[in-house]
Structure formats: C-alpha cells, structure tokens
Amino acid sequence: MKFLLSITLFFFIPYANSTPWENLSTGQLEQVLEQKFVAGNYSSKGADSCLICHKKNNKVMAIFDGKHGDMSHSNSPMAGLQCESCHGPIGNHNKGGKEPMITFGRDSKLSAPTQNTVCLGCHQNTAKAGWHNSLHNLEEIACASCHQVHAAKDPILDKQQVNQTCTSCHTREKADMSKRSSHPLKWDQMTCIDCHAPHGSSNESALKKATVNDTCYSCHAEKRGPFLWEHAPVTENCSTCHNPHGSVNESLVKQRVPQLCQQCHADDGHASRVVSQPSTNAFGAGMGCLNCHSQIHGSNHPAGSNFAR
Numbered sequence: 001m002k003f004l005l006s007i008t009l010f011f012f013i014p015y016a017n018s019t020p021w022e023n024l025s026t027g028q029l030e031q032v033l034e035q036k037f038v039a040g041n042y043s044s045k046g047a048d049s050c051l052i053c054h055k056k057n058n059k060v061m062a063i064f065d066g067k068h069g070d071m072s073h074s075n076s077p078m079a080g081l082q083c084e085s086c087h088g089p090i091g092n093h094n095k096g097g098k099e100p101m102i103t104f105g106r107d108s109k110l111s112a113p114t115q116n117t118v119c120l121g122c123h124q125n126t127a128k129a130g131w132h133n134s135l136h137n138l139e140e141i142a143c144a145s146c147h148q149v150h151a152a153k154d155p156i157l158d159k160q161q162v163n164q165t166c167t168s169c170h171t172r173e174k175a176d177m178s179k180r181s182s183h184p185l186k187w188d189q190m191t192c193i194d195c196h197a198p199h200g201s202s203n204e205s206a207l208k209k210a211t212v213n214d215t216c217y218s219c220h221a222e223k224r225g226p227f228l229w230e231h232a233p234v235t236e237n238c239s240t241c242h243n244p245h246g247s248v249n250e251s252l253v254k255q256r257v258p259q260l261c262q263q264c265h266a267d268d269g270h271a272s273r274v275v276s277q278p279s280t281n282a283f284g285a286g287m288g289c290l291n292c293h294s295q296i297h298g299s300n301h302p303a304g305s306n307f308a309r
Helices: 026-039 047-054 058-065 083-087 112-120 159-167 171-177 212-217 232-236
Strands: none
Touching: 047 058, 047 083, 159 171
16 A cells, blocks of 8 residues: 655655654654655565564454455455555564554554545545545544454444444534433434534535435425425524434424524514413413414415414
8 A cells, every 4th residue: 555645845864763763753753654655665574574573462463353454355455565554664663663653543643634544545435535625634533533443343333333432522412412302312223424424525514415404304204395385494404493413492492482483583473472461371381382383394284374274
C-alpha cells in the first residue's frame, strides 16, 4: 500500500538518530516516515519480521482473527505487504528501534488525516464518497477513533455498539436520548446510522435521505401526505417543531403547546387570550391548541382548513 502523504515540497533530511523517535514532533515524525516510504525498504520476511518482537502482544496477534489478517483473501493487507501494508516499510525499525512506524488511534502522534490516508488507500467506495467533505473529516476524526482493525470483528459493526460509540463524542444527543420522550435509541432499538451516514453525505447533517422530512417519512409514512390542507411547517421541516433526539415534552416537541404554536400564531384572535374561568379555558387545558386542531399534520376534510377535522 502506498502512503499518500504529499511530498511536493519534500526535502530529504538525515534521520535524527540522536533523538529517540518517540520525542519527535508530528511534523518531524511525518518527514521521517516520508523518507522511509521514498526508500521503500520493505522486509523480505513480511509479518515474521514484526512478530519476532510483537507476537506476545495479544492486541497485535488479534489481527489474524479478522478480515484484515486473512491471508487467503486477495484484498486483505495480510495477503500483500502484510503488517507493512498499513504500518509502512520496516526500514531499520527492527535494528535498534530508532526508526518509527505508522501508528493509529488516540495515542498516535500522527495527525488524523495522515492516519486516514492509509485506510482510504483501500476503503474507497460509494458509501464513503462523502468522507472528504464530511464534518468528521473536517474535524480531523481518525478512522481508528471509531474502528478497530486488530479484532475478530470490528465492534462498531455491531448494532449494539453504534450508539455508544457515537455518543462518546455527541454528548448533547446522548442527553436528549434519555429524556422522557425520545426515539428508542438508548435501548439500541434504533441506531444513529439509521438516519445518519457517519462517513459523510451531501445532505444536511450527514443524513442518508435527501431531507429531514424524507428521513422522518421513512418511518412515519402517515405524515407524508399529500393532504388537501397542508400545514406549512410540517411540509418544510419536521424539526421545526420536533427534536428528533429527544425532548422533555410529549411527542418530541421542542416546547409544550400553546407556546409551540405561538411561535408562529402569536396574533390569531384567541391564542394570547387568558380566560379567567378554568372550565371555559379550552385553549389552555389538556392538549391546548390540539383540543380543537387535532389534525395538525394535515387534513383531507373539505372543511379542514383549520386542521380541526
């Protein structure tokens, strides 16, 4: 695999043999790795050269339990340059430990874009076409922040692990998921990737569907219409009234009625009127505005212009 670092302005500098590579800055480390790739000094023994030192590390050896370590699969790194497919040419790394290798994850000194170039060398397909323009990429999130290669099965591919992984960063959404009204995300009956494309998309908020409404309609088809009488905020954007991740109010609405309705209907003749007798206050009791306007998502009744029928 070819390391895809840009070397347009690359200058060949001698190795800093007097400085342990662990103490190199990110920029210095990437320069040294670039030199190693230019030299292309790969091991003739493949993984055997690495396992002389690393075979006692259970995490390292776990690579052979998964697809990336399957030598029989032609697309597997282990069927090609083996460990060096991802970690780069060994060079003199095994001769005194002065030369670095490519490392991944949060403990790596390499920047996320540098780490990701290795993964993207193989993982380029339609599902990941939006990655380069995605918020995750622009925020420099490394593939290894979510994915584990040295494992029998990448945990993030397990439906029960998806939400836990996403909410480790998206803490506000995690809080919303635990509110009294929410989608069944905290029970893993739904996952974040049911609606969102984590590798990016050309749609708002990395949605899989073209719009927010199309996403909602994939489950809530009865709200799609078309209706004879349509309610403008319903057809424009469901999130005008609803918080899809959860709310303290019923039905995921952002505010309780009548306050929710008054954001638009502040002066409609009765929305702001306070009735002193509780028994006659149909507007403020029970379902508020919905006591009368029960078909708020749209009505097909000839006399349903006020969404009451």
